[in-house]
Amino acid sequence: MIRALKLFGAFWYDFVIGDDWHVAAIVVAALALTAVLTHAAGVNAWWLLPIAAFAALAWSLHRATSGKS
């Protein structure tokens, strides 16, 4: 039963998160920050998500090519 649950969890982790969890963490953090800036500070932070996406991709590629992931 525990093995089945572990396999189930591993499947969904691999399906949603993939090879590098840092990318998922950066995307979620950027979305949260955008929501805070937009709703709490009144800043229309449309530029934040594209910058975060490019930074996450660059960082993940750097880690992959330098053998860190």
Next chain:
Amino acid sequence: MTAALPLVLTVFVACAVEAIEALTIVLAAGLTRQWRSTFQGMTAALLVLTAIVGVLGPTITLLPLTALRLVVGALLGIFGLQWLRKAILRAAGYKALHDEASAYLREVAAAKAAPEVRRRWISDWYAFTLSFKGVLLEGLEVVFIVITFGDNQRNLGAAAVGAAIAVVVVAVTGIAVRAPLAKVPENAMKFAVGIMLTSFGTFWGGEGAGVRWPGSDAALLVIVPVVAAVSLGYAAWLRRSHRLSEVAGRSQPQATRLGTESQTEGVTSR
């Protein structure tokens, strides 16, 4: 219909990639083991997928659009960036190109080596599970793409049409050639899908977080080319640095040897 064309095309390309991967696994199971158990596995996977769509489909349409766009934007963004990461690493030479022919040969070798085990009404359990897992995994990605794209654009029908055409085209071609579709430029397709998923994920995620995009929906016409340009730039930059490191790796022993020779020359001439 013209307005739905980008949606249909995006879903078509994304689902075609998944269908090609599923076809490779089904062909390996069917041609090397037996078709009966392979079709049973495929049917079981399709039934599970239908149940998932039956539960997820109506549930997801009940979510408010803002919350849906936030969640879907995050998921698509993560998916898209992972696809782009792999496609860029492959294009730059850091990762082997996904080759359906060699993937097929690997599956065939494993299928030939596995013993034939009968379980209840399944005469070949290996063929059944191989086909079931392949179709379910790739099918889940198709379902995810159809539901997220279709529901966000409030046009599930158009997304389903794009996916259905992709699956039918790949299946018919696979049946006709009876071989994995190795000549399809899979990395280029994955690159394109990664760009679309990242762009739509960024756009919908931003809207879900409360952002007002400059130009409203027309912002996508800028986001897609910018994501494409940046990704191609990363690929070109990595390809160049990969080549340079390869050249440096090759010339290192030569340089050492030349250095030794010139030193020897210097010693003898003195």
